[in-house]
Amino acid sequence: MPEARVVIDLDVPGATISRHLYGHFAEHLGRCIYGGFYVGEDSDIPNAGGIRLDVVEALRALQIPNLRWPGGCFADEYHWKDGIGPKADRPSMVNTHWGNVEENNHFGTHEFMALCELLGAAPYVNGNVGSGTVREMSEWVEYLTREGDSPMVRQRKANGRDEPWKVPFWGIGNEAWGCGGNLRAEAYADLARRYATFLKDHGDNKLYRIAAGAADDDLAWTEALLKAVSCLGCGRDPKNIFQAISFHYYTVAGSWEHKGSATDFGLDDYYRTIQKAQGIERVIKAHSALMDAYDPERKIGLVLDEWGTWWDVEPGTNPGFLYQQNAMRDALVASLHFDVFHRHSERLVMANIAQTVNVLQAMLLTDENGALVRTPTYHVFEMNKGHHDAAVLPVHVVEGRTHDLDGTAMELVSASASVKDGRALVSLSNLDPESSLDVVLDLRGADPVEPIGRLLTASTPQTHNTAAAPDAVAPAPLMVEPESRGLRVTLPPHSFATVSLEL
The missing domain is CATH 3.20.20.80 (Glycosidases)
Known part of the structure; x- marks a missing residue:
């Protein structure tokens, strides 16, 4: 992967x-x-x-x-x-x-x-x-x-x-x-x-x-x-x-x-x-x-x-x-x-x-x-x-993935993070519509605890909610695992996730 x-x-x-x-x-x-x-x-x-x-x-x-x-x-x-x-x-x-x-x-x-x-x-x-x-x-x-x-x-x-x-x-x-x-x-x-x-x-x-x-x-x-x-x-x-x-x-x-x-x-x-x-x-x-x-x-x-x-x-x-x-x-x-x-x-x-x-x-x-x-x-x-109203944190995607579209390399990983009231929130998007992605969160400057992950994805990028199926796309828990450099999460194709951390 x-x-x-x-x-x-x-x-x-x-x-x-x-x-x-x-x-x-x-x-x-x-x-x-x-x-x-x-x-x-x-x-x-x-x-x-x-x-x-x-x-x-x-x-x-x-x-x-x-x-x-x-x-x-x-x-x-x-x-x-x-x-x-x-x-x-x-x-x-x-x-x-x-x-x-x-x-x-x-x-x-x-x-x-x-x-x-x-x-x-x-x-x-x-x-x-x-x-x-x-x-x-x-x-x-x-x-x-x-x-x-x-x-x-x-x-x-x-x-x-x-x-x-x-x-x-x-x-x-x-x-x-x-x-x-x-x-x-x-x-x-x-x-x-x-x-x-x-x-x-x-x-x-x-x-x-x-x-x-x-x-x-x-x-x-x-x-x-x-x-x-x-x-x-x-x-x-x-x-x-x-x-x-x-x-x-x-x-x-x-x-x-x-x-x-x-x-x-x-x-x-x-x-x-x-x-x-x-x-x-x-x-x-x-x-x-x-x-x-x-x-x-x-x-x-x-x-x-x-x-x-x-x-x-x-x-x-x-x-x-x-x-x-x-x-x-x-x-x-x-x-x-x-x-x-x-x-x-x-x-x-x-x-x-x-x-x-x-x-x-x-x-x-x-x-x-x-x-x-x-x-x-x-x-x-x-x-x-x-x-x-949180303070933005520096985030660098140093090992990501790209897709070539008309000769232009599109980034397929998007991320940002902020801190407020002793908690950090990390937002992650896997923009690849076909492949899952392991993401290592290389966390520096603090040793966070109690990570809480949430995931938003669907079977296809076309999936949507209706009155008959209001939760076809809805947040679900995301497993967050410890890793030598911080934390690791697995993002399915076309997915958005957040990881909340206590500092």
Whole structure:
């Protein structure tokens, strides 16, 4: 059996892995909100104010740190004042981006804040730059976060909420280069400065303003935003106008027109998917290097607020709803993303998987009959909880395995580790779809005890969970054996594992 060696320095803690790297994204898209998070107060499915309680329970088990809403592309056509007040009085709207469906606005600001409170998650509100106004977004901040007797506060109190909420994260539009306005980089950079100026801190609620950034590795877009607040080599701190710059990166193995099936794929499709997912490291490195030139003290954060796999929709479903299944392959895409996120946690401060329920690489799949399915990706998030706000540890795969794809050697072993509260957590992925792998954990700097191993795998990379087979892919115990250099585990093909150690 092939063997790999992973060297881990247990006594060299580094940057903190922000829990917000495990953030989520909920857009008014398909059945993410209506039929996913929100079923209405009259539903037979147990709910609190229309919010589906089994979804809340499942996500609380992930310790979900933040939730981005209402979009996505939808954010730049959403006018928040249509979603407050008595539900019977709220005007309907047309969701032109996703299925051209009519929405009744029954899930609005108060419902979103109630959802975040149930989840214990920090709200990340994405404002409307594309079709909105500076005043509209500024008043939304006031409505949510101010106390006293201002016009927006009086309106909030009239709608049943006396005390302000804590809303730290604010997105200044979304994909302004595309669905958010088809703007040029310099034009959006000026808008971002303007909007951010009028998004005020009220009381002790301090805003973290996130400028809408690039698609993939569009460094020109990122540089335009950096030039708007800093200068190259000038030695000054960036102007404190916005605090972070976002970017988006999706794992699309095929073309945008023919992305491929989530569950019906061959080995070549599998390898191309993993290769595309591994590309996230190149993209983060590129943005980080550019940001280091303009912001060497790393005052500005990098935010990946949309990421994940994107496949063709499931047959027979609305193509505008982006409903796809979620297989063991998707779980491995998530696991290797997190390894990369951990390595770049000095600059990368937040990430939001797209999306939480029933859309793209979802945590949960639900149906109108009350079924709830935890996907393989869900289990990766749960198994990695120990990395939240932990200190990253140096990890080196010094003897791994590779696969040649079109003349490029793909790494087939991915790993990361962290330490917190006297325990270390090691994450390991065997990306080889056909062969098992013995992994030696070469542990240095400490003598850990009581190793606890967990394993996520399946009979094939195509295996997925359904209402009829909800645990086809589910965590199981993993045997961890002592070895002269530390510990040894055996990873089946296409598998993800964690090893927890007491130091």
